[in-house]
Amino acid sequence: MAAAAAAAKTKPASKAGATANATATATAAANKQKSQMHRRSRTGCYTCRLRRKKCDEGTPMCTACKHLGLQCEYKRPMWWSNNDARRQKKEDIKMIIKRKKLSEKSSHTHIHTSMNSPPGLSHSLPTSATFSDPLDRTRSASIDSHFPFTFNSPQSHHDFTPFTTPQLAGDFMFPPFSPYGIDVKTERHVFIDDMPALRESTTSTFSTYQAPPPPGSILPSFPLEGEWTEQVYSERRESHTEETLNVNFFDFTQGPTLDTRQVAVELDEGDQRLLEHFVREVLPILFPVLESNNQGFVSSDLILPALQNNKGYLHCCLSIAAQHFKAVSGTQGEDIDGDIMRHRYAVISSLCDALNRDENHHQILETTLSLIFFQCCVGRFDDALPDIPWHQHFQAAISLVQKLDLPRLVSEPSETPPPAPFNMTLSSWIDILGATMLGRAPVFAHTYREKHLSHTPSLGLRELMGCEDRVMYLISEIACLEALKKDGMNDITLCHHVRVLGDQIGLTEAADDTVILPFNSDGSLCPKQLSKNVTAAFRLAARIYLCNLVPGFHPSQSSCVGLVEKLTAVLQQIPSGRIGFDRSLCWVYLVGGAVSVAGSPFRAFFEDRVAQLGEQSHFGSFGRVASLLGEVWLQTDHQQATSPASATSESAAAAAQPYIHWRDVMQVKGWDYLLI
Incomplete structure (x- = not known):
């Protein structure tokens, strides 16, 4: 009986244990x-x-x-x-x-640039051949002292040896832009007896992804030993977040970003092909510096919304696409010319209608600036189709900028600076460099002067084109000085202003403005370093432009020769080739190349850059600069070959060989270009 009772007590206990085990197992499984x-x-x-x-x-x-x-x-x-x-x-x-x-095992190589201080005044009325720089004797600790050249150096320019740096031949193994995609949706209506019968919708997807070269391909090489990335940029170890510029800097007029990166427009079949060509071929080359900082930013925030919301802008882009297609394909005929002129007429008509209605001023300004700036990216120098000169378009843009009160908006001091109006930034870039093309003062020079002196928020020129705002403001001041020189400013006053501006250029230099190849240790582009390099190139070009104003200036003088050689050395540190940034430096190439004498390393360097660009070197502002420099060099070399052999000194050479200015060559040729 006891055994039976014990067994009876055990059964419930065993059952409870089994239940507990099952629960634990289920819990563990869960x-x-x-x-x-x-x-x-x-x-x-x-x-x-x-x-x-x-x-x-x-x-x-x-x-x-x-x-x-x-x-x-x-x-x-x-x-x-x-x-x-x-x-x-x-x-x-x-x-x-x-x-x-x-x-990590390689040694670091640091290459520094230097920019000579401007010429100083002597006790008697100086000429450019007798200028000396008193600061050069006291700035041995400055970054300017790393070059063996000074304005008052007695050595011949043939003794000057610029530093040599590795240069990438062709394109980079790793492109500077990350891949992104764009969807373009086009719609077509078919009408029968004026009644809509069919509506077709087509979506084209464009991807910027480029597969790396196949195995066995010959990749670019450097003259240094070891892996090609064991270069000066191996020291750039900051993350992309630390290296990028401010990607939310600009205030676009078209509203919020298109998150889908899709644009829907109604086009016929022919115009659809032009739009596809624009998105695939033209859009990536419009703002390379701005695009390099934030991939797809320009497309999604600026171009695509405008294509969809601004009819005049759309016609402008279609005309530019047809012009680009004609340039790159060599296509000739009435069809392609008809496409160019049809859309060119449509955009002008659209602008006139909008102006008559006195509305949508932001869109009108956006379209007008596109007519000016996009032309700098397409077309050949010998295009014969009728068009309105860029400076006439810009007169309309000036009125719109003033009507929108943009100069005041960018000049007001603020503890929390608002985003810079993109249209004002682009207008300023055209205004400053366009003034140097015409030999007059920039329209908004007073605004730039105030911003330079008051240290108000940045205008965004660095983010847009790579060159720091302060350097661009000083180029504006040099253009003003040239206009005053044309109006009859006396030589003593002129030379005083030259020296002051030269000092101001020197103040834009910083201790960390080291010029090296703009790459991180992983081979990716470093936008911050790229901006330093571009700024250094514009700074040297500004010095050359300033020296042009000195009485008695001639390119054969040792001061000018040295500046051109330094500029060549800096340009070697800026990426070249189809995905490089040479097309963003057209003004720099123009100013430096126009004063490069026969035998100058600049000429060989420029010809190499032209070869690396391939067919892309034949159109846009770069192609026009190449054609203009070729003509300037031809006339300069011919003049030198026929000049008296007795002209041995610099002053005698300047008297025997009058300086051929690139602006005079353009006037004789009938060229009216904006070379930026």
């Missing part, structure tokens, strides 16, 4: 499933997923990507959905990691 689901939800960045590495999901970059200098992407990249692109991306990452390890 926890395991929850853990697996949690692990699946924590995908990590796509770079770590591709490498099959654990990602700590740090922001803005995970620890692994930041340490290795990789691009950390949490948003699904375009290459993820393509197996071939994904495999190639994995190989690229392996190569980046390998170069990272190699670069």
